[in-house]
Amino acid sequence: MAACGLDFGTSNSALALPSGQVLPIDPPADEKRLFRSVIFFPEGEPVTHTGAEAIAHYLDDGEGRFLQSIKTWLPSAAFTGTQIRGRVFKLEELVAILLRRVRTRAEEACRHSLTEVVLGRPAVFSTDPALDALAQGRLEQAARLAGFTQIRFLIEPIAAALAYEAQITKDELVLVADFGAGTTDLTLMRLGPERRTRADRRPDVVASTGVYVGGDKFDAAIMKHKLLKHFGAGTTYREMGQRLPIPPHVVNKLLSWHEMAFIRERSTQELIQRMLKTSDNLPAIEALHDLVMHNLGYQLFRAIEAAKVKLSSATETRLKFDDARVKLDVKVTRAEFERFSKPLLDELSACTDRLFAAAAAQGVGEAQVDAVFLTGGSSQIPAVRELFRERFGDARLRSGDAFTSVAEGMGRAARE
Ligand SMILES: Nc1ncnc2c1ncn2[C@@H]1O[C@H](COP(=O)(O)OP(=O)(O)OP(=O)(O)O)[C@@H](O)[C@H]1O
Ligand SMILES: [Mg+2]
Numbered sequence: 001m002a003a004c005g006l007d008f009g010t011s012n013s014a015l016a017l018p019s020g021q022v023l024p025i026d027p028p029a030d031e032k033r034l035f036r037s038v039i040f041f042p043e044g045e046p047v048t049h050t051g052a053e054a055i056a057h058y059l060d061d062g063e064g065r066f067l068q069s070i071k072t073w074l075p076s077a078a079f080t081g082t083q084i085r086g087r088v089f090k091l092e093e094l095v096a097i098l099l100r101r102v103r104t105r106a107e108e109a110c111r112h113s114l115t116e117v118v119l120g121r122p123a124v125f126s127t128d129p130a131l132d133a134l135a136q137g138r139l140e141q142a143a144r145l146a147g148f149t150q151i152r153f154l155i156e157p158i159a160a161a162l163a164y165e166a167q168i169t170k171d172e173l174v175l176v177a178d179f180g181a182g183t184t185d186l187t188l189m190r191l192g193p194e195r196r197t198r199a200d201r202r203p204d205v206v207a208s209t210g211v212y213v214g215g216d217k218f219d220a221a222i223m224k225h226k227l228l229k230h231f232g233a234g235t236t237y238r239e240m241g242q243r244l245p246i247p248p249h250v251v252n253k254l255l256s257w258h259e260m261a262f263i264r265e266r267s268t269q270e271l272i273q274r275m276l277k278t279s280d281n282l283p284a285i286e287a288l289h290d291l292v293m294h295n296l297g298y299q300l301f302r303a304i305e306a307a308k309v310k311l312s313s314a315t316e317t318r319l320k321f322d323d324a325r326v327k328l329d330v331k332v333t334r335a336e337f338e339r340f341s342k343p344l345l346d347e348l349s350a351c352t353d354r355l356f357a358a359a360a361a362q363g364v365g366e367a368q369v370d371a372v373f374l375t376g377g378s379s380q381i382p383a384v385r386e387l388f389r390e391r392f393g394d395a396r397l398r399s400g401d402a403f404t405s406v407a408e409g410m411g412r413a414a415r416e
Contacts, residue, residue, distance in 0.1 A: 005410025
């Protein structure tokens with residue numbers, strides 16, 4: 001059998017066989033069934049590293065280009081490719097590098113070739129239909145470049161629903177909520193043993209919505225509310241005889257790791273040099289300088305993510321970082337994390353409202369929901385779970401493997 005299901009995630013990818021078995025595809029990783037969707041092109045070497053190996057090489061010797069959250073560029077018409085080691089890589093080629101690596105690793109694990117794929121896509125790549133089609137078209141092209149010859153798409157939360165369906169013994173109306181790194185996807189779907197064998201499951205989907213809120217934005221919230229002041233936010237410097245605040249465009253770029261690289265352009269470098277001479281908070285500008293010029297953004301965001309993960313089980317943690325002149329030891333409590341995550345939680349609520357508005361148009365109401373299946377790494381954030389516990393009650397909440405249920409469902413969908 002040559003079929004499989006593949007979940008190409010913003011931060012993690014996974015591949016499953018039609019049996020639902022999720023294959024080990026990243027031997028050096030702690031969790032071998034998860035492949036980190038990152039690429040590292042070391043400077044001056046003709047090799048390309050992916051997954052856990054890419055992270056190890058990048059942290060070991062950061063010279064080169066490190067790419068992450070590549071999936072989020074798929075609906076961007078402005079991003080067509082990037083120059084690496086003197087040649088332009090199209091976005092499709094970058095995605096193909098990851099998909100090919102996943103495919104060949106999986107083939108080694110199951111010892112047969114994999115050419116047919118059910119490939120995941122978020123419920124909504126973009127609310128603009130043209131950009132949504134662009135994103136899916138690029139993903140399809142990438143899958144072809146990666147060696148898949150038959151490609152079908154399935155919405156990620158539907159796949160998660162199919163994984164949940166394998167556990168149930170009676171028909172249920174289920175809200176599946178997949179909280180990833182880039183997006184949250186919600187789908188209301190009829191599931192059950194009777195329906196499991198039907199070839200076309202589209203009529204079982206009552207409604208589906210999605211929003212660009214995921215773990216990356218929760219990380220950015222920690223940066224914004226707890227750390228920016230350590231990198232110069234709120235400080236002033238002297239320019240032509242007057243004191244000016246640090247420009248917001250510089251500060252805002254610190255909120256995501258891949259934007260940070262843009263600060264290294266010459267005009268900002270010159271500004272940082274001026275601030276180093278006249279700032280009213282020199283240590284903060286020195287930290288900003290080293291963060292940007294020593295390329296410490298990835299490591300800093302790893303520390304932020306680790307603190308966030310810690311807050312899923314502890315009520316407070318310390319976010320520590322010590323490299324060059326960036327020295328942080330900041331206490332973060334779960335209560336404050338929840339306070340500054342409120343706008344994100346509100347967006348998740350609004351997305352759930354939109355789902356049920358669409359369902360109401362088909363005569364289906366919230367009271368009829370039998371179960372709420374929470375999956376995706378960010379479903380482990382207590383405030384996210386609480387949002388759904390409050391709305392639907394504890395008795396209706398279900399969960400499975402947060403990181404592999406989408407891939408498992410993709411695999412099951414590849415059975416037909
Ligand atoms: N214990 C935890 N608590 C909170 N967040 C967590 C935890 N473990 C992982 N995460 C977050 O979960 C996210 C990764 O989840 P997942 O693998 O489901 O995303 P993905 O499938 O790559 O993304 P997407 O589905 O949006 O493309 C990351 O943002 C990570 O920081
Ligand atoms: Mg996902």
